[in-house]
Amino acid sequence: MSEAPRYHVPHSSPWPIVGSCALFVTAFGAVNFIHQTSEKIGAEGSFGKPIFYTGLAMIAFMFFGWFGTVIRESIRGMNSGLLDRSYRMSMAWFILSEVMFFAVFFGALFYARIISVPWLAGAGTNLETHLLLWPDFAETWPLFMTPSGDATQAMEAWGLPFINTVILVTSSVTVTFAHWALKKNQRILLGAWLGLTVALGATFLTLQVVEYIHAYTELGLSLGAGIYGSTFFMLTGFHGAHVTMGTIMLTVMLCRVLTGHFTSDNHFAFEATSWYWHFVDVIWLFLFTFVYWF
Amino acid sequence: MVARAEDVIPQRSALWAFITRWLLTTNHKDIGTLYLWLSFTLFFTAGAMAMAMRLELFEPGLQFIEPLFYNQMLTMHGLLMVFGVVMPGFVGLANWQIPLMIGAPDMALPRLNNFSFWILPFAFGLLISSLFMDGGAPNFGWTFYAPLSTTYGPPSTDFFILGVHMMGISSVLGAINIIVTIFNLRTPSMKLMDMPLFVWTWLITAFLLIMVMPVLAGAVTMMLTDRHFGTSFFSAAGGGDPLMFQHIFWFFGHPEVYILILPGFGIASQIIPTFARKKLFGYHSMVYATAAIAGLSFVVWGHHMFATGMPLATELFFMYATMLIAVPTGVKVFNWVATMWRGSMTFETPMLFAIGFVILFTIGGFSGLMLALVPADFQYHDTMFVVAHFHYVLYPGAIFGTMAAVYYWIPKWTGHMYDERLGKIHFWMAVIAVNLTFFPMHFTGLAGMPRRIVDYSLQFADFNMVSSIGAGILGLSQVLFLYIVVKTIRGGEKATTQVWEGADGLEWTVPSPAPRHTFETPPEFPPVMNRDADERTPVSTT
Numbered sequence: 098m099s100e101a102p103r104y105h106v107p108h109s110s111p112w113p114i115v116g117s118c119a120l121f122v123t124a125f126g127a128v129n130f131i132h133q134t135s136e137k138i139g140a141e142g143s144f145g146k147p148i149f150y151t152g153l154a155m156i157a158f159m160f161f162g163w164f165g166t167v168i169r170e171s172i173r174g175m176n177s178g179l180l181d182r183s184y185r186m187s188m189a190w191f192i193l194s195e196v197m198f199f200a201v202f203f204g205a206l207f208y209a210r211i212i213s214v215p216w217l218a219g220a221g222t223n224l225e226t227h228l229l230l231w232p233d234f235a236e237t238w239p240l241f242m243t244p245s246g247d248a249t250q251a252m253e254a255w256g257l258p259f260i261n262t263v264i265l266v267t268s269s270v271t272v273t274f275a276h277w278a279l280k281k282n283q284r285i286l287l288g289a290w291l292g293l294t295v296a297l298g299a300t301f302l303t304l305q306v307v308e309y310i311h312a313y314t315e316l317g318l319s320l321g322a323g324i325y326g327s328t329f330f331m332l333t334g335f336h337g338a339h340v341t342m343g344t345i346m347l348t349v350m351l352c353r354v355l356t357g358h359f360t361s362d363n364h365f366a367f368e369a370t371s372w373y374w375h376f377v378d379v380i381w382l383f384l385f386t387f388v389y390w391f
Numbered sequence: 392m393v394a395r396a397e398d399v400i401p402q403r404s405a406l407w408a409f410i411t412r413w414l415l416t417t418n419h420k421d422i423g424t425l426y427l428w429l430s431f432t433l434f435f436t437a438g439a440m441a442m443a444m445r446l447e448l449f450e451p452g453l454q455f456i457e458p459l460f461y462n463q464m465l466t467m468h469g470l471l472m473v474f475g476v477v478m479p480g481f482v483g484l485a486n487w488q489i490p491l492m493i494g495a496p497d498m499a500l501p502r503l504n505n506f507s508f509w510i511l512p513f514a515f516g517l518l519i520s521s522l523f524m525d526g527g528a529p530n531f532g533w534t535f536y537a538p539l540s541t542t543y544g545p546p547s548t549d550f551f552i553l554g555v556h557m558m559g560i561s562s563v564l565g566a567i568n569i570i571v572t573i574f575n576l577r578t579p580s581m582k583l584m585d586m587p588l589f590v591w592t593w594l595i596t597a598f599l600l601i602m603v604m605p606v607l608a609g610a611v612t613m614m615l616t617d618r619h620f621g622t623s624f625f626s627a628a629g630g631g632d633p634l635m636f637q638h639i640f641w642f643f644g645h646p647e648v649y650i651l652i653l654p655g656f657g658i659a660s661q662i663i664p665t666f667a668r669k670k671l672f673g674y675h676s677m678v679y680a681t682a683a684i685a686g687l688s689f690v691v692w693g694h695h696m697f698a699t700g701m702p703l704a705t706e707l708f709f710m711y712a713t714m715l716i717a718v719p720t721g722v723k724v725f726n727w728v729a730t731m732w733r734g735s736m737t738f739e740t741p742m743l744f745a746i747g748f749v750i751l752f753t754i755g756g757f758s759g760l761m762l763a764l765v766p767a768d769f770q771y772h773d774t775m776f777v778v779a780h781f782h783y784v785l786y787p788g789a790i791f792g793t794m795a796a797v798y799y800w801i802p803k804w805t806g807h808m809y810d811e812r813l814g815k816i817h818f819w820m821a822v823i824a825v826n827l828t829f830f831p832m833h834f835t836g837l838a839g840m841p842r843r844i845v846d847y848s849l850q851f852a853d854f855n856m857v858s859s860i861g862a863g864i865l866g867l868s869q870v871l872f873l874y875i876v877v878k879t880i881r882g883g884e885k886a887t888t889q890v891w892e893g894a895d896g897l898e899w900t901v902p903s904p905a906p907r908h909t910f911e912t913p914p915e916f917p918p919v920m921n922r923d924a925d926e927r928t929p930v931s932t933t
Contacts, residue, residue: 202609
């Protein structure tokens, strides 16, 4: 063949079915794991935990295999500009779906703050609900005392969370510097900026763990501490999970940069990672504003 | 010994080749076929559950099944029909047809396409296995309202939750693939406003999927943490609200019902012009109407909750926004009718199903308008009238749409014409039975028969018996459909390239059956349709 194929359609691939099995094993294991540990069901004797971890390992195996194949194809020059555009579009739409996932939890936060907590305290036409159910309940946000009497303290915004904001915004800048360096083919600078970004991501996660320990041990702020704790931990938790994912992706990119992958005009994986990183950064800014600050 | 080994090995390798072909395939036609068969299999599974319910409702009193089992049948029927039948059915059609209709070599991300499909059998395996667990399958209805699903849900609810997560991953990845294929792999000479309407409606459907499947994932995640990790999203004692579940669910749920119908609109818009031998009337308005319906679908979710507690102003907003949807939907119905107006119509089976779609879907649309009225909805809410409404839009809407598409395109897929006589019998059986089954529910509902209850008051006995008889005939008619499909695959009159005299579009320029790989180089658009063509040189047979 004299010219490259117009659009690379792989003939068959084992990785999707590996991935499907992996998802199934993970899901099946997760439920059994939860059932083993949950007081509500207490199903003893199922092997939930090992099955769940096996599933996760299978997912990691799938990613290695699948992305490895794609990388090898790219290096062999089997990818066209058109395929590159497919990848870009897919990543953008995928990020939109992630935005919507966070939107639900923000929706729950706003619903609690604007509707359910005031209503329980008798706002609008809900005086009777208030008097009949929990006449002593008073509206505050953060919700220091739930209707059923669980108490918690609020997380202060201008301590660790603010430091984390600075760290994450800085890391968004450094990843952009790394991208500029890659485009100008300055490999040393690229490695340095990317390494710094990974370090900032890891620092963010460490501080997040410190914050969680502080919340649980000193503030009485936990998942079970009413709707404030629920929204706080679910939002920051899912964000943290995404930062973890992003840091892993950045680390992979760093390893690939050190192995000599990517050229100044062919580095989709790097760009996708940086888009993802900017996305978790923007989500954090919303989190900082609505979960911690106001 | 040697001879025997030689006997065995080819057999084993043939089986192995069969398994690996379907497990590892990246071909959009193979994956489309897989989706369609999955959808068909679950159609009979969920249909059997409906039969169990109609059997129990044949007479007042408890005859055959326990109330708890009835609730499980009800829940699984709804979940499987929505997520396992209509959605995979449409995705299967999209897989087969979109690359053929836009002149693409395959889907944009063929491996991801395989992944999207093969998640589903596992997800539905997880869901269906809950029927055999201690405490039974989920029994709270397909809407899984909290606290029925959180505080009171059976242990299997958690398998249901993870199953929904897997379906969500599959749907989002599939939707991304479809959008990228349409935007990126369209043949360059086809502009966006040249695209066939099936492609347009699927583009908009895929957008809706990307927007709302993550919302569903969030909702079930909150359920899971409420159930096991002490969160209070849906618990007033912790400052949350069970009503919030309904808001989140229907924010997903209303766009979801358009996901279940928009590709059907696209199918009707392909078939009616072919058999009316006229161009589609008002192509542009069809596209804009579809987009308008999709946009409005995000701001009408409250109409599912009129009776469950909302401020008056909110109810009024949702009422007016909902009624606004009648405008673009009306545009579509008028356009279909105007396309048929003074056309040279013939009534092959796909056309029959498409006309059945237009008429019966419109009835479902009208009962939807009735339900949109806040004061009237207080009477209709949670009655069989609602069941009648959404079965009118889903059965003669989504399901007839899918069947019309299968009859329309199966000659292209298999290379054989289906049996026209049997097809017509299937249509008339189905269309009579569907009305027999669901029309009486309007009356029982208006008279106050609640939905989702295993037993009913004596005055509803006659209408329920009619419904049950209708349901039996409807079930049989689909067995006939299965027979017709299998018969067409195995043989039949050879289909020409163009298949239908009035057909227009790129998919009718490839041979029947479509070769494994098509449009490896982008075709010219618009294609020159050969009105009396019989056979042309095959494009590619590799």
